[in-house]
Amino acid sequence: MGISFSNRRRNNHHRRYxxxxxxxxxxxxxxQPQQPPPPQPPHNEYSYTHNHxxxxxxxxxxxxxxxxxxxxxxxxxxxxxxxxxxxxxQNSQQQQPPYFSGxxxxxxxxxMRPVFYGPAVVLDQQPPQPYVExxxxxxxxxxxxxxxxxxxxxxxDLNPGYHLVSFLFDAVFDGSFTIIFFAKEEENCTMxxxxxxxxxxxxxxxxKGTAQKFVQPSGTGTDLGFFSLDDLSNPLPDEVYxxxxxxxxxxxxxxxxxxxxxxxxxxxxxxxxxxDGSFNVKVMKQILWIEGARYELRELYGIDxxxxxxxxxxxxxxxxxxxxxxxxxxxxxxxxxMPCRHLCLCSDCAxxxxxxxxxCPICRQPFDELLMIKVESSNEQH
Numbered sequence: 001m002g003i004s005f006s007n008r009r010r011n012n013h014h015r016r017y018x019x020x021x022x023x024x025x026x027x028x029x030x031x032q033p034q035q036p037p038p039p040q041p042p043h044n045e046y047s048y049t050h051n052h053x054x055x056x057x058x059x060x061x062x063x064x065x066x067x068x069x070x071x072x073x074x075x076x077x078x079x080x081x082x083x084x085x086x087x088x089x090q091n092s093q094q095q096q097p098p099y100f101s102g103x104x105x106x107x108x109x110x111x112m113r114p115v116f117y118g119p120a121v122v123l124d125q126q127p128p129q130p131y132v133e134x135x136x137x138x139x140x141x142x143x144x145x146x147x148x149x150x151x152x153x154x155x156x157d158l159n160p161g162y163h164l165v166s167f168l169f170d171a172v173f174d175g176s177f178t179i180i181f182f183a184k185e186e187e188n189c190t191m192x193x194x195x196x197x198x199x200x201x202x203x204x205x206x207x208k209g210t211a212q213k214f215v216q217p218s219g220t221g222t223d224l225g226f227f228s229l230d231d232l233s234n235p236l237p238d239e240v241y242x243x244x245x246x247x248x249x250x251x252x253x254x255x256x257x258x259x260x261x262x263x264x265x266x267x268x269x270x271x272x273x274x275x276d277g278s279f280n281v282k283v284m285k286q287i288l289w290i291e292g293a294r295y296e297l298r299e300l301y302g303i304d305x306x307x308x309x310x311x312x313x314x315x316x317x318x319x320x321x322x323x324x325x326x327x328x329x330x331x332x333x334x335x336x337x338m339p340c341r342h343l344c345l346c347s348d349c350a351x352x353x354x355x356x357x358x359x360c361p362i363c364r365q366p367f368d369e370l371l372m373i374k375v376e377s378s379n380e381q382h
Contacts (some may be wrong), residue, residue: 136328143171165214179220181193183244205224243271335370
């Protein structure tokens, strides 16, 4: 009725002391296909008859055989129930990527990774930064300057319906202003009116001085009712501007054989009509004609004008108060970023920046030109 403890000890003895084969060597990758593992040898099986545990016929393991000499190169070796195939090819000219694995009951290790042999993987690289041109500014002396933010159109009280031009200006020499409606730039910065019969140019002399106010004489104004609002608010084809202010100075030559020098500052503007019937002046650009060369004026943000004297011409450039480069914070800034016109770099940092980035350090807008400006002291100016 019961189970003999001697049988249990004998069964435990057979379960506990199986003859295990030594662990197989590491597995290496081979071109030859892996052979399927041989069938597992039968283990001890037991059956229950009524309440008695009966041992089934047990197949004993064969006695270990003597190690046989292995030929060269060694053939495939079968390691019994483990199912490993070990194939080693010596003197092979083709190198195969090895597999590295530790011992695992199913013959594979979770950390097994083949070594990759093949062409190098080319990673996506960012395109190089575009080359930015680095130029040096040339200093010119402007004899007369019209403050473009002060240009106005005033109603002529003595002539209803007519408008007069007014603005503030600074001048180093005496000269004259020419007011032209609908003019086009020709050779040598000569402004040619497109409707001379209907709107004759008005020329008014001025004297040198700073912070002067100019007002067109009464009776010389223009009736703008003959023009459409579209023609007044935008330049016409071929760069014909609705309002042109030409300021000219004539400098006498040092010797009698030379011709007098004519310097000009030309202000080109459009007109916008407001709800109350008045007109606002929108300056589009300013041009300089100095010693036979044409320049287009642009404002720079952050330039230092502390070295300018009282008799110097106001240039309309802003002074931010910060004199150091925004990158190194040590050298004085002398390079402007175009077209955003931020004067914020020293020359050394500007040279490095143009090969690394094309964005302004202040506004982060793309730039295509760096302009180096040297502000001379008052004793160096002429």
